[in-house]
Amino acid sequence: xxxxxxxxxxxxxxxxxxxxxxxxxxxxxxxxxxxxxxxxxxxxxxxxxxxxxxxxxxxxxxxxxxxxxxxxxxxxxxxxxxxxxxxxxxxxxxxxxxxxxxxxxxxxxxxxxxxxxxxxxxxxxxxxxxxxxxxxxxxxxxxxxxxxxxxxxxxxxxxxxxxxxxxxxxxxxxxxxxxxxxxxxxxxxxxxxxxxxxxxxxxxxxxxxxxxxxxxxxxxxxxxxxxxxxxxxxxxxxxxxxxxxxxxxxxxxxxxxxxxxxxxxxxxxxxxxxxxxxxxxxxxxxxxxxxxxx
Amino acid sequence: xxxxxxxxxxxxxxxxxxxxxxxxxxxxxxxxxxxxxxxxxxxxxxxxxxxxxxxxxxxxxxxxxxxxxxxxxxxxxxxxxxxxxxxxxxxxxxxxxxxxxxxxxxxxxxxxxxxxxxxxxxxxxxxxxxxxxxxxxxxxxxxxxxxxxxxxxxxxxxxxxxxxxxxxxxxxxxxxxxxxxxxxxxxxxxxxxxxxxxxxxxxxxxxxxxxxxxxxxxxxxxxxxxxxxxxxxxxxxxxxxxxxxxxxxxxxxxxxxxxxxxxxxxxxxxxxxxxxxxxxxxxxxxxxxxxxxxxxxxxxxxxxxxxxxxxxxxxxxxx
Numbered sequence: 001x002x003x004x005x006x007x008x009x010x011x012x013x014x015x016x017x018x019x020x021x022x023x024x025x026x027x028x029x030x031x032x033x034x035x036x037x038x039x040x041x042x043x044x045x046x047x048x049x050x051x052x053x054x055x056x057x058x059x060x061x062x063x064x065x066x067x068x069x070x071x072x073x074x075x076x077x078x079x080x081x082x083x084x085x086x087x088x089x090x091x092x093x094x095x096x097x098x099x100x101x102x103x104x105x106x107x108x109x110x111x112x113x114x115x116x117x118x119x120x121x122x123x124x125x126x127x128x129x130x131x132x133x134x135x136x137x138x139x140x141x142x143x144x145x146x147x148x149x150x151x152x153x154x155x156x157x158x159x160x161x162x163x164x165x166x167x168x169x170x171x172x173x174x175x176x177x178x179x180x181x182x183x184x185x186x187x188x189x190x191x192x193x194x195x196x197x198x199x200x201x202x203x204x205x206x207x208x209x210x211x212x213x214x215x216x217x218x219x220x221x222x223x224x225x226x227x228x229x230x231x232x233x234x235x236x237x238x239x240x241x242x243x244x245x246x247x248x249x250x251x252x253x254x255x256x257x258x259x260x261x262x263x264x265x266x267x268x269x270x271x272x273x274x275x276x277x278x279x280x281x282x283x284x285x286x287x288x289x290x291x292x293x294x
Numbered sequence: 295x296x297x298x299x300x301x302x303x304x305x306x307x308x309x310x311x312x313x314x315x316x317x318x319x320x321x322x323x324x325x326x327x328x329x330x331x332x333x334x335x336x337x338x339x340x341x342x343x344x345x346x347x348x349x350x351x352x353x354x355x356x357x358x359x360x361x362x363x364x365x366x367x368x369x370x371x372x373x374x375x376x377x378x379x380x381x382x383x384x385x386x387x388x389x390x391x392x393x394x395x396x397x398x399x400x401x402x403x404x405x406x407x408x409x410x411x412x413x414x415x416x417x418x419x420x421x422x423x424x425x426x427x428x429x430x431x432x433x434x435x436x437x438x439x440x441x442x443x444x445x446x447x448x449x450x451x452x453x454x455x456x457x458x459x460x461x462x463x464x465x466x467x468x469x470x471x472x473x474x475x476x477x478x479x480x481x482x483x484x485x486x487x488x489x490x491x492x493x494x495x496x497x498x499x500x501x502x503x504x505x506x507x508x509x510x511x512x513x514x515x516x517x518x519x520x521x522x523x524x525x526x527x528x529x530x531x532x533x534x535x536x537x538x539x540x541x542x543x544x545x546x547x548x549x550x551x552x553x554x555x556x557x558x559x560x561x562x563x564x565x566x567x568x569x570x571x572x573x574x575x576x577x578x579x580x581x582x583x584x585x586x587x588x589x590x591x592x593x594x595x596x597x598x599x600x601x602x603x604x605x606x607x608x609x610x611x612x613x
Contacts (some may be wrong), residue, residue, distance in 0.1 A: 038486075039427055041424060057452065061457055106332060109326070128600070129333065129604060135341060138344075138587070139592050142343075142581045143339070145356070165332060166332050166333060167337065168332055229436050233576075248436060263444070269434065274429070
């Protein structure tokens with residue numbers, strides 16, 4: 001689904017027209033500027049605070065420090081070591097990467113079958129999976145936790161990997177199937193006529209052509225799992241294995257509100273999603289749009 | 295392999311049936327098998343299990359102690375002041391809080407998203423504005439909670455909002471410490487995080503509207519407002535419903551931001567149903583009661599699910 005870069009009105013032609021348009025647009029500019037400020041101030045304020053020494057945070061406002069320029073990396077140092085955010089970062093990675101690759105693999109396989117293999121009840125099963133997309137995690141928490149405990153899966157990451165895979169599958173299958181069916185029929189037919197098995201078609205034809213869609217879902221799932229709190233709270237029982245979302249909350253309860261630590265912690269938590277977002281923005285937006293609009 | 299059969303997503307095999315056709319079923323099993331197994335075992339089976347659990351009481355180790363029929367549900371709706379309190383006006387409780395979210399969070403996110411989509415299209419820095427608004431979508435609700443806890447801090451030296459307020463001479467307000475404002479504070483923080491989604495969807499939809507129709511209306515003398523109200527808005531009704539569905543599902547599943555910013559407090563003022571489920575199950579050890587709350591969540595989501603399915607089906611017919 002391409003978003004056309006079409007402007008909603010005729011572009012200004014002469015310089016005179018441009019000037020008039022810009023001036024008559026002043027309310028729009030002011031409005032948008034105000035909105036942009038409201039959107040940026042919260043994050044910027046916290047960012048600046050994370051670089052300020054502890055006593056200064058209590059005594060002067062963060063915007064005054066923009067002129068004082070007394071910044072330090074000490075908070076980050078503290079938070080990475082004492083508050084264990086460093087290990088939590090590694091934990092977050094350990095949780096997120098398999099929780100992305102597993103559902104991606106299973107969903108791609110299933111989506112291929114729903115697109116290009118004919119089998120009985122295909123559409124019914126697909127509809128059921130689409131229905132599962134909105135089931136709240138709460139409906140599965142307790143039974144899952146009990147089963148995981150029974151099989152010893154709650155000690156390490158096995159439990160949370162399985163949980164995230166299970167709940168990521170419906171969306172993944174939905175997104176990927178919607179993409180796979182747009183692939184050219186002739187290509188697949190030709191491969192079939194050549195005697196290729198579905199496995200071959202899947203690996204050699206469909207997957208290479210589907211990199212944007214696979215990337216979209218992978219990024220979406222990655223961010224979703226990285227940012228998750230509830231599943232981690234329940235399925236990661238071992239405190240040594242806590243991801244960043246849990247650790248940073250711990251920062252709150254044990255130290256009260258120590259903003260010098262909390263702000264640095266929050267930013268460490270945000271670095272990865274922001275980096276992924278900036279680098280792969282297009283895929284992320286594409287994934288969102290295709291998952292919701294179609 | 296000569297044949298007149300046309301296998302594929304839409305075709306029906308005509309003429310001779312190939313042995314390949316039967317082989318397809320086995321291959322299909324291989325492809326969907328793992329996913330279906332995972333879904334059946336880790337989503338469907340626990341779902342049924344939880345429904346069953348809601349008819350029981352449990353101990354601290356989440357083991358069933360006795361069966362109580364519909365008692366959990368009865369208590370939930372009639373005897374649990376934290377969940378639903380109809381004896382005061384206006385009504386209070388976690389369920390009522392979700393209702394506040396449904397009304398305010400959904401409408402404000404949509405309105406703001408639409409506003410920004412419509413305005414930003416007319417300026418040259420459109421992509422920057424949109425990026426700024428969209429960025430909060432990437433960060434976790436946990437981070438959103440912390441960022442806004444900072445903004446809402448009662449100390450004017452720390453909390454940006456109270457700094458603005460005291461600059462105007464008024465007293466600082468304890469935004470997340472007061473039961474009467476805490477929910478609105480939370481709602482606005484999450485609106486900040488979610489408007490980007492509404493904006494992106496609606497902006498894309500706006501740009502998909504045919505230029506000619508708009509030009510024709512303009513030459514016919516229609517004002518910008520007319521064009522907006524009579525041409526653009528009706529054509530946006532599908533994307534708007536898509537965004538609305540996404541926002542509503544968010545409301546029902548709301549947990550992280552409450553847990554991190556207020557822990558349901560002050561008292562129980564900012565609790566929502568997903569929080570109630572967590573609290574009852576994992577803090578109070580009442581997994582059966584928590585299961586009943588989870589079932590209520592599911593029941594609230596089912597109408598949305600049906601709406602989604604119906605929309606998906608009709609799109610297949612049309613598209």
